[in-house]
Amino acid sequence: MPQRIASLNICIDQLLWELVDRQRLVSISYLTANPMWSPIAGQVKGVPLNHGLAEEIVPLKPDVIFAGEFDQRSPIELLQKLGKRVERLPLPRTLKDINDQILQLADMVGEREKAEQMVKKINTQIAELQRANTGKTPLTAFWYSANGVVIGDGTLEHEFMQLAGLRNLAAERGMFGFNQLDLELLLSAKPHILIVEEGSDDAYSLAREYLAHPALRNADFKIVTLPAGLSGCAATVIGDVATQLKNSLAK
Structure with missing residues (x-):
């Protein structure tokens, strides 16, 4: 089970916020801290933020990095070249996709029970x-x-x-x-x-x-x-x- 988790994607951030303990999140997208875009902006104060750049993520030594289907390719490819585990999740387009994504993400972070409840x-x-x-x-x-x-x-x-x-x-x-x-x-x-x-x-x-x-x-x-x-x-x-x-x- 990964203990140090980074996310480059505002939507994945919000799911992780529901699924994992706060101390396991070593970095989330800066957009998640902006109330204009994020419903949990007021809750994430103190969590390190990133702008999707490899140089922000590497020093944090994450066990896994999550990114979305349409997040910038070049930083993700650089992280992969540096030997980092990067998991890209597709954008859910149906109700079934949403359920599948929640369970898929939960399996990756070892929180299946919470996901099944969601x-x-x-x-x-x-x-x-x-x-x-x-x-x-x-x-x-x-x-x-x-x-x-x-x-x-x-x-x-x-x-x-x-x-x-x-x-x-x-x-x-x-x-x-x-x-x-x-x-x-x-x-x-x-x-x-x-x-x-x-x-x-x-x-x-x-x-x-x-x-x-x-x-x-x-x-x-x-x-x-x-x-x-x-x-x-x-x-x-x-x-x-x-x-x-x-x-x-x-x-």
């Missing part, structure tokens, strides 16, 4: 979301993001909408992934529900002007606001998102 809780929350909407007439919805982007098929958000018994109007229009949609077209589709994620108004003031548009505030649909992070660090927020979506649709 997965069990997530699956319970997902099942409650699905059960709450079984048999109801499907409502139409858009999952709406900053800069006028709607989220279509092939995404975790689309999977969530299906579990919640919602018809994803973006997917029904043949949209895959993330697509811009004019506000006029969104309004003319007359969705029952508009789903938005919480975000930092300071960080996204211009991008989020779309979400504050008077036409949206005054439109004849229900706006459901969910915890931020599903598109980024899904594994750590997925249960809360499921519960909030269930509660919001029940009102």
